Amino acid sequence: MADDLRTQDIVLRELQRKFDxxxxxVQISLVMNSTLKLDLLxxxxxxxxxxxxxxxxxxxxxxxxxxxxxxxxxxxxPEIKELLDTVVPLEGSIAGTIVSENRAxxxxxxxxxxxxxxxxxxxxxxxxxAILGVPMRIRDQLIGVLEVLNKxxxxxxxxxxxxxxxxxxxxxxxxxxxxxxEELRQANEELEQLNKLKNDFIAIASHxxxxxxxxxxxxxxxxxxxxxxxxxxxxxxVLNSAQHLRGLIEDMTNLAWLDRAELNKxxxxxxxxxxxxxxxxxxxxxGKEQVLLLEAPERLIEVNVDPHQIExxxxxxxxxxxxxxxxxxxxxxxxxxxxxxxxxxxxxxxxGLPPNQLERIFDQFYQVEDPMTRRYGxxxxxxxxxxxxxxxxxxxxxxxxxxxxxxxxxxxxxxxIRSE
Ligand code: ADP
Numbered sequence: 001m002a003d004d005l006r007t008q009d010i011v012l013r014e015l016q017r018k019f020d021x022x023x024x025x026v027q028i029s030l031v032m033n034s035t036l037k038l039d040l041l042x043x044x045x046x047x048x049x050x051x052x053x054x055x056x057x058x059x060x061x062x063x064x065x066x067x068x069x070x071x072x073x074x075x076x077x078p079e080i081k082e083l084l085d086t087v088v089p090l091e092g093s094i095a096g097t098i099v100s101e102n103r104a105x106x107x108x109x110x111x112x113x114x115x116x117x118x119x120x121x122x123x124x125x126x127x128x129x130a131i132l133g134v135p136m137r138i139r140d141q142l143i144g145v146l147e148v149l150n151k152x153x154x155x156x157x158x159x160x161x162x163x164x165x166x167x168x169x170x171x172x173x174x175x176x177x178x179x180x181x182e183e184l185r186q187a188n189e190e191l192e193q194l195n196k197l198k199n200d201f202i203a204i205a206s207h208x209x210x211x212x213x214x215x216x217x218x219x220x221x222x223x224x225x226x227x228x229x230x231x232x233x234x235x236x237x238v239l240n241s242a243q244h245l246r247g248l249i250e251d252m253t254n255l256a257w258l259d260r261a262e263l264n265k266x267x268x269x270x271x272x273x274x275x276x277x278x279x280x281x282x283x284x285x286x287g288k289e290q291v292l293l294l295e296a297p298e299r300l301i302e303v304n305v306d307p308h309q310i311e312x313x314x315x316x317x318x319x320x321x322x323x324x325x326x327x328x329x330x331x332x333x334x335x336x337x338x339x340x341x342x343x344x345x346x347x348x349x350x351x352g353l354p355p356n357q358l359e360r361i362f363d364q365f366y367q368v369e370d371p372m373t374r375r376y377g378x379x380x381x382x383x384x385x386x387x388x389x390x391x392x393x394x395x396x397x398x399x400x401x402x403x404x405x406x407x408x409x410x411x412x413x414x415x416x417i418r419s420e
Contacts, residue, residue, distance in 0.1 A: 021163065024052065029170050038178040042074035045146065045171045050076060052167065053132060053160040055148035060136075061088055061095050062144035062175070070095055070145065079126055094131055095145040102142065104134040104165060106156045110149075132156040134165050136172035143172050199256060206252035213249060217242045251381040254312075255364065258388050263306045265393075267417060270301040270335045270342050277314040278333060281322055288327045295334035301342045302418040305393050310414070313389040313397075316382035317346045317410045323376055324408070325350030337419055341395075344412040353401040353408050361399060362387045390414070 028048045035041040046058035059075035070090060072083040090096035094115045098105050107113050110128045126149075133147040146168045151160070220242060224235045278294050285292040303310075321331045325348040332347045353361065357368050365380040383397075390397045395414040401407065 021052065025163065025166060028052075028167065032170055032174040035174065036178055036181050038175070038182050039074070041171075041174055041178050045167070045174075046074060046076050049146060049148050049164055049167055052163045053148045053156065054152050055132070055156075056150040056152060057126065058146070058148045059083070060144060060146055060171075063099075063142060070099065073144070077126055094133055095147065098133045098135050098145050099142060102135055102137075104132070104161045106161065107131040108155055130156055132160055132164060134161070134168045136168045136175070138172045138176050143176060146171060202252050203256035206249050206256060209245075209249050210253070213242060213245055217246065248379055251379055251385060254385050255381055255388075258385060258392075261309075263309065263392060265304050265306050267302050267304050268307050270303060270344065271296045273303075273305075273307060273310055273314065274333060274335060274344070276307070276311045277318055280311070280315045281318045284319070284322050285331060288322060288325075288329075290322060290325060290328060291330045292322075293330070293332045295332060297335050297337060297342075299337070300418065300420045301335065301337055301416055303342060303393075303414045304417045305414065309389045310393065310412075313386035314344060314346075314412060316386045317397075317412070320382060321346050321348040321350065321408075321410070323378070324348065337416070338413070340416060341413045342416050342419075344414070345409060347407065347409045349407040351408075352404045352406040353399060354404055355401075358399045358401065362397075386412075 028044075031044060032041065032048075035044055042060050046060060049055065049058040057075065057077050060073050061070045062073045063069070064071055070088045070093075072080075072086045072088065074080065075083055088095050090099060092115065094105060094107060094110075094113070097115050107115075108130050110131050129150050131147055131149055132151075133145055135142055136144045136146055146164065148156075148160075148164065217239070220235055220239045224232060224239060227235050274294060274296050278292065282292055318331070318333065325331060329349050331349075332345070334345045334347070336343045336345065353368065360366050361368060362383045364384045366384075367374065367376075367378065367380040369376060387397050390412050393414060395412060397410065397412045400409045400411070
């Protein structure tokens with residue numbers, strides 16, 4: 001009877017121990033899956049591995065994706081500084097054997113095992129007696145090896161192998177996720193750096209081009225006054241090109257400085273803005289024999305904006321409508337009152353836009369046309385600048401089109417301060 005009770009007690013205690021171990025595994029798994037920083041994650045995995053196997057140390061070796069070499073990436077204990085990034089050969093090392101045989105290995109007497117990697121021994125003062133190592137896999141792909149060293153009480157056993165195998169498989173998923181995030185973060189940093197270089201280049205190039213261009217424009221205007229006949233025409237051609245160039249350089253300068261430029265806001269009627277933008281582009285539209293219709297609202301709608309900037313945003317959109325609409329096309333400039341907003345519309349019956357380009361055309365330097373075969377010219381900055389200006393005024397700008405060949409509509413929505 002007493003024996004029965006004792007056996008029952010032992011079984012119960014064993015069950016409780018297993019239950020505790022399982023519980024701990026679940027906790028570990030939850031933490032691992034929510035840790036996205038690689039170094040923190042590796043540390044957590046090693047601590048969990050030593051805890052569940054009652055080991056003195058743990059280490060993680062990861063497979064380098066490019067070189068296919070195993071490298072020490074983390075270890076508990078002070079030796080880690082010397083070990084970090086050490087390449088462990090696939091042949092002649094226990095980790096390498098775990099990789100090539102793709103299974104867990106227990107070594108009870110590491111010092112006398114020919115597979116033990118000696119360099120690791122030399123660099124570390126720590127004496128490795130026993131090793132339990134398991135491969136870390138994601139589906140078929142091996143990403144590294146998790147090792148625990150020197151069980152504190154007794155020898156590594158089958159239960160340790162089971163526990164650490166489960167840990168390794170969850171660790172592999174978490175490591176893979178953290179590595180991808182790390183790669184994304186690095187790629188993002190590089191992109192930011194490139195973006196900064198590009199912006200610096202634009203700022204410097206536009207600044208450097210402005211001075212000589214000013215001289216060309218000045219002298220050409222001066223010569224034009226003196227010149228007669230054919231010579232006058234030639235100089236006018238120089239002036240026209242120089243002015244075109246000035247427009248491009250202004251766009252580049254605007255892009256670089258717009259975010260910092262001061263806004264001189266004032267209450268102004270929408271009709272004044274429409275009228276000014278209309279006056280800016282009517283000559284160009286006439287030149288292409290296009291019909292440019294102005295449908296101004298009859299009642300007063302007032303906005304609080306920097307007139308110069310909003311006009312230039314609208315002129316950019318109108319210039320595009322003229323540019324991307326064939327000769328004798330029709331462009332309608334209108335404004336519609338909306339609750340709390342006014343929508344300024346530029347509608348054309350030109351070349352239109354595919355649905356997947358409606359947002360991208362607002363990106364810096366983006367043009368729908370292939371740059372090698374394009375017919376329309378321009379830098380791809382007009383809409384970027386227009387959007388920056390409109391958004392600085394608390395507004396929105398977007399494009400709509402039924403598709404290529406079916407015309408486009410651009411809308412600038414601005415907050416209204418007074419509407420009668
Ligand atoms: P740019 O006109 O200098 O190319 P934008 O930023 O003003 O630069 O415009 C970007 C691109 O958007 C244009 O190159 C063109 O492909 C497209 N786009 C703009 N407006 C229109 C329009 N009204 N109709 C068709 N495509 C347009």
